[in-house]
Amino acid sequence: EGSGHPIWVSQIPVPWSPEMLKGKRVIVTGASTGIGEEMAYHLARMGSHILITARTESKLQKVVERCRELGAASAQYISGTMEDMAFAEHVVKEAQTSLGGLDMLILNHVGTSYFGYFDGDVGHVRKLLEINFLSYVAMTVSALPMLKESEGSIVVVSSMAGKVGFPFTVPYSATKFALDGFFSSLRQEFHIQNINVSITLCILGFIDTDRALRAAADVLLVPPAPRAECALEILKGGALRRRELYYRYGSTRLPLLLRDCAAELLDRLVRSRYRLDRIGTGQRRHPPAPPDRR
Numbered sequence: 001e002g003s004g005h006p007i008w009v010s011q012i013p014v015p016w017s018p019e020m021l022k023g024k025r026v027i028v029t030g031a032s033t034g035i036g037e038e039m040a041y042h043l044a045r046m047g048s049h050i051l052i053t054a055r056t057e058s059k060l061q062k063v064v065e066r067c068r069e070l071g072a073a074s075a076q077y078i079s080g081t082m083e084d085m086a087f088a089e090h091v092v093k094e095a096q097t098s099l100g101g102l103d104m105l106i107l108n109h110v111g112t113s114y115f116g117y118f119d120g121d122v123g124h125v126r127k128l129l130e131i132n133f134l135s136y137v138a139m140t141v142s143a144l145p146m147l148k149e150s151e152g153s154i155v156v157v158s159s160m161a162g163k164v165g166f167p168f169t170v171p172y173s174a175t176k177f178a179l180d181g182f183f184s185s186l187r188q189e190f191h192i193q194n195i196n197v198s199i200t201l202c203i204l205g206f207i208d209t210d211r212a213l214r215a216a217a218d219v220l221l222v223p224p225a226p227r228a229e230c231a232l233e234i235l236k237g238g239a240l241r242r243r244e245l246y247y248r249y250g251s252t253r254l255p256l257l258l259r260d261c262a263a264e265l266l267d268r269l270v271r272s273r274y275r276l277d278r279i280g281t282g283q284r285r286h287p288p289a290p291p292d293r294r
């Protein structure tokens with residue numbers, strides 16, 4: 001460590017305080033609904049400057065309005081699709097021009113996929129990798145100069161499905177594993193180069209967002225955890241510069257302890273959480289996006 005502090009100093013846990021995010025400039029992607037929307041509201045209450053993005057402009061408008069009511073230092077949105085890397089970079093540039101920098105980049109959006117057996121559609125895997133993975137890379141690259149300057153943080157929202165094989169979400173799971181590979185390796189290089197930008201990988205279990213409930217509520221035997229609490233835990237993990245964040249701990253971190261010593265057992269545990277009789281073959285449970293987006 002080049003900081004001059006003995007290594008143990010950085011190991012002393014800092015207590016969480018909402019003040020940590022007050023006045024901070026934060027981008028949240030995928031913030032028109034779900035966990036991203038809840039993160040925007042928490043940040044608003046903490047008095048952050050918020051820049052949110054997703055495709056659906058009408059929803060973003062409402063979220064921004066509510067953020068202003070809740071006390072955001074400032075709130076704005078940009079709508080567009082993360083299939084387009086130029087758009088991903090454009091969002092980051094907007095933070096530079098309108099906020100003068102960036103303290104936290106929260107990468108949270110996910111493209112629409114299907115719930116069911118892998119259907120062999122390679123084109124879909126490629127498209128999902130672009131949305132769920134490559135756009136995260138593109139935004140990180142663009143944001144790095146600002147994050148170095150602010151000694152800021154990158155928060156990457158992943159899933160249990162990004163740490164252990166999950167049936168019925170094969171393409172999605174692949175994109176989440178890719179995030180672990182990229183960001184865990186990048187964290188190593190940051191350490192070596194004394195780049196003080198934290199990377200927090202969030203490993204989430206089943207959360208009660210509309211999308212997840214629609215896709216899996218009738219086939220998963222586990223109860224979903226509340227999205228607002230999930231959103232707050234992610235923000236705490238990012239502000240405390242944690243390496244990884246597990247929510248809920250008991251249904252994510254604990255089972256994953258089996259991964260290296262009893263992989264077969266963990267695989268079986270994962271499979272046992274589904275009502276297999278309710279899985280269709282190649283069934284598209286996610287309808288295509290409504291035409292109201294651009």
Ligand SMILES: NC(=O)c1ccc[n+]([C@@H]2O[C@H](COP(=O)([O-])OP(=O)(O)OC[C@H]3O[C@@H](n4cnc5c(N)ncnc54)[C@H](OP(=O)(O)O)[C@@H]3O)[C@@H](O)[C@H]2O)c1
Pocket residue numbers: 029030031032033034035036053054055056057059080081082083107108109110111112131157158159160204205206207208209210211212
């Ligand atoms: N809910 C769960 O059970 C669960 C479990 C594990 C991990 N996670 C992770 O948590 C994060 C949030 O999930 P969520 O359940 O809150 O999802 P969600 O409610 O479906 O939100 C997804 C967000 O991404 C946006 N989005 C979708 N396609 C996009 C595109 N092509 N370009 C730009 N934005 C796009 C959506 O807005 P538009 O449609 O307006 O673009 C929306 O704001 C994801 O990374 C997910 O993998 C969730």
Ligand SMILES: *[C@@H]1O[C@H](CO)[C@@H](O)[C@H](O)[C@H]1NC(C)=O
Pocket residue numbers: 003150151152196
């Ligand atoms: C890294 O940045 C954080 C946030 O600015 C700061 O609290 C911490 O002391 C820095 N660590 C080093 C080693 O400079």
